[in-house]
Structures are given as C-alpha cells and as structure tokens.
Amino acid sequence: MNGKSPNGGKWAVIVLAAGKGTRMRSARPKVLHEIGGAPMLHHAMRAAMALEPARLAVVVGHGGEAVAASARALAPDALVCEQAEQRGTGHAVRMAEGALEGFEGDAIVVFGDTPFLSAETFARVAAARAGGADVVALGFEAAEPGKYGRLILSGDRLERIVEAKDATEAELAVTTCNSGVIAADSATLFRLLGRVTDDNAQGEYYLTDVIGLARGEGLDCRAVLCDEAETLGINDRVQLSEAEAIFQARARRAAMLGGATLTDPATTHFSFDTRLGQDVTVGPGTVFGPGVEVADGARIEAYCHLTQCRIGAGSVVGPFARLRGGVEIGANCRIGNFVEMKNVAFGDGAKASHLSYVGDAGVGKGANIGAGTITCNYDGFLKHRTEIGAGAFIGSNSALVAPLSIGPGAYVGSGSVVTQDVPEDALAIARGRQANKPGLAARLREKLAEAKRKMTMN
Numbered sequence: 001m002n003g004k005s006p007n008g009g010k011w012a013v014i015v016l017a018a019g020k021g022t023r024m025r026s027a028r029p030k031v032l033h034e035i036g037g038a039p040m041l042h043h044a045m046r047a048a049m050a051l052e053p054a055r056l057a058v059v060v061g062h063g064g065e066a067v068a069a070s071a072r073a074l075a076p077d078a079l080v081c082e083q084a085e086q087r088g089t090g091h092a093v094r095m096a097e098g099a100l101e102g103f104e105g106d107a108i109v110v111f112g113d114t115p116f117l118s119a120e121t122f123a124r125v126a127a128a129r130a131g132g133a134d135v136v137a138l139g140f141e142a143a144e145p146g147k148y149g150r151l152i153l154s155g156d157r158l159e160r161i162v163e164a165k166d167a168t169e170a171e172l173a174v175t176t177c178n179s180g181v182i183a184a185d186s187a188t189l190f191r192l193l194g195r196v197t198d199d200n201a202q203g204e205y206y207l208t209d210v211i212g213l214a215r216g217e218g219l220d221c222r223a224v225l226c227d228e229a230e231t232l233g234i235n236d237r238v239q240l241s242e243a244e245a246i247f248q249a250r251a252r253r254a255a256m257l258g259g260a261t262l263t264d265p266a267t268t269h270f271s272f273d274t275r276l277g278q279d280v281t282v283g284p285g286t287v288f289g290p291g292v293e294v295a296d297g298a299r300i301e302a303y304c305h306l307t308q309c310r311i312g313a314g315s316v317v318g319p320f321a322r323l324r325g326g327v328e329i330g331a332n333c334r335i336g337n338f339v340e341m342k343n344v345a346f347g348d349g350a351k352a353s354h355l356s357y358v359g360d361a362g363v364g365k366g367a368n369i370g371a372g373t374i375t376c377n378y379d380g381f382l383k384h385r386t387e388i389g390a391g392a393f394i395g396s397n398s399a400l401v402a403p404l405s406i407g408p409g410a411y412v413g414s415g416s417v418v419t420q421d422v423p424e425d426a427l428a429i430a431r432g433r434q435a436n437k438p439g440l441a442a443r444l445r446e447k448l449a450e451a452k453r454k455m456t457m458n
C-alpha cells in the first residue's frame, strides 16, 4: 500500500478535528457523531492509516479530551495536539508541528469530518508524490461547487486554491473543488505554512494558501481527483443521516456481494465491522451493532438486535433475539424468539428456543434451555455466573440463581427455583409438590355457583 514518495514512502498523518461543528447543535463534538456504529473520526483515520504512517497527529479543540480519547481508542500511539482557538485549517495544521518534530518524510492532512475517503484514494495521492509532485491536493468534480474551495489548474498543474468567499465570478464558475486533503514533504509543508497569513475574507489561516505559495517558489503542485461521494463532509444532522444511508447502502451491497442473502436489504442495519460469512441469511429488520461476526451458513431470522457476538456456522438466531455483548454462539445452535443473552459462551448444538434471559453463563454442548428460563445473575450488587454442563436440560420457567453450577447431563424440573449446585446427571426439582384432591373441583364449582345465585337474588 505504501506508495514510494521521494521520502521513501514514510508518512505522517495529520487529522484536523478541532472544529466545533456548530450546525450539529450538539453537546458532543461533531467528529464523535457516529456512522455505522463508529465515530466519523475513526472512519477518517482508518482510511489514512492504510498509509501505515510513522506518526499520526490529531489536532483537537472543542471537546478536546473526548476527541483525544476516541482517537487513542483506535490508534493508541496517536499524538494529540491542541488548537485552543480555531483560526483556520492552516493554523490547525501548524499545531501539529511539535508532534512531527524530528520526523522526516511526507505529511498528509485529512479532515476528521470527512469519513468516506478510501484507502485507495490515499494510495493515489501517495503515488502522485512518488511521481514527483512537491505538493498534492485531493480534489473532485462537484455537482454543486457552492462553498467549496476551487482548484485553479493550468493544464495538469495546480496553481492555487481559492476559497469560495474570496473567489471572483470567474473562479466561482470552476467546478473542480478542494476536498481538504493536502500532502507534501513535512518540512516543506510547515515552511510554507509559516508564510500563510490571515489576510482574507474570513480572517483565517487557510491551509489551501500553501499551493499558491509553493508555486511562487517554483515548486510543482498537482491535483489528484476522486469521486465526489468520497469527499462528503458532514456539517449537520441531515448530512449525518445521509452519510449513514450511504454507509448502509455500501455495507449491504458488500454483504450481498460477499455471499450473504439479505431478504429485505433496506431494513438490515450494519456496523462498520460487521462480518457475515458465506451463505448467511438475514431476515428483515435486523440491527447489527458493533462487533458482530456470523459464520458460514448461519441464519438470522427477522428483527434481531445483535451486538458484540460471534455466531457459529449453521446456527439459527431469532426472530426477535437480542444478543447484547460478549456472546459466543457455537455451531448449529438454536436461539429462538424473545431470547436475550449477555456474556455467554453457548456450546455447539445447544438450544434456547423461546423467551429466556441468559446472562453471565457458560452453556455446554447440546444443552437445552427451556422456555422462560432466567439466569438470576444480579443480586443488586454483584454479577454472578451460571455454569450449565453439556447435555443438561433446564425445564421451562426455571429460575437459576447464580452463582450456580449445573452438571453435565443434569435435569432441572420445570418451574424450579434452583439455588444449589446440581451434580452431574442428577434431577433437581425445586418447586412446591403437587397434591390432587379427588372431586374437590366439582364441589368448589357448586359452592361458587350457589354464592353467585344468592348475590343476584338480593
């Protein structure tokens, strides 16, 4: 992936994420709003990280601590740089100068609110540097150029970038626009940025001014163009929802082309990391939260909500199942309707076919969890585990009060409240004993009928 630039393909990535995102009208920093279950910041970082950067700097400002923590969650080595006051993209990049001290190689600037740039596009920018261009800007043909900066080209050469607010009528007619991504030798970039002023319509230090300055020094500047869909930036919640729709459309397509059947794709919701094996079938209305992996041939019936779980080959889950996290379902299992699970290792061939809550539990191979079984894992203070051995049978409507261990092959009678461990192959019955009173029902009926008659006479 690493394009060989004159610097040997060594990259530093600078992510700009200091802006407030006023139009989101949110207490949360803009770049932490999510698309496909991951902050847009991660989407932006992930594609640039395909360059295998030697350094990754993230410029933060509004909500700095939260943004920094999120960046480190994805890239633990991320260098966090603070921009106290948002004085423009050029000013923001300068905040990363300290983080790149001693670094020799190329720097590439990306925006934290532009989540759809692809690794392939970054590779093409790298290739343009490798091809000898001193400064490379990533542009696109805009359907509606509007507020975007315009790329002023003469032939193949990029002469300058002019912001819409500073542009002449003639410049505004240009439809080739700036995405925001700029790459150059790191030392060259910071040297040029040192010469940028805020003498413009917005009184900001524009990153884009480095192009004109570079040309003034006789450096070679080039534009690499990508599809407009990749450069989509997010400024408000309408655009956020549009970005989500784009993400979902791509994820559905990728899943289907990858060999999964989606019965009603428009209603299947994916996360950034959902993985479906071959011949997986997904019924309508399912939500894949983060961290879901479904093995070959498994079937997810309609209206399931799955998060942080692995589902083994050939298993059937749902309809209406809820796997809440930390769940490992083995091969050929059956998880039926209205079953909720959390933090469970569920052995091959085991079944929980109806109406159960199984939490903090290990369930052995081939065990059967009857309808209405509840693991009582929480006493109001601590969570406790339930271990159910292979081949055990838990009768319907049982309450398993943890901590509890039920041995392999054991049998729990329906309606039991089990508070003590059950040994291997034992039968546990923990419920009131049944007593039959011959003829009592008929006598009861007579008495009640007589009482009713008296009442209606009065």
Ligand code: UD1
Residues within 6 Å of the ligand: 016, 017, 018, 019, 020, 059, 083, 085, 086, 087, 088, 089, 090, 091, 092, 111, 112, 113, 147, 148, 149, 150, 161, 163, 177, 178, 179, 180, 205, 206, 207, 208, 233
């Ligand atoms: C920028 C480009 C414009 C391009 C457009 C593409 C400049 C001067 N203009 O304009 O040519 O067409 O993006 O979307 O670069 N940021 C900071 N600190 C700041 C200012 C911005 O970190 O002081 C960050 C923002 O959080 C955001 C990114 O930089 O992630 C872009 O800033 P924004 O104000 O949205 O730039 P535009 O005006 O859209």
Ligand code: CA
Residues within 6 Å of the ligand: 233, 235
């Ligand atoms: Ca913007």
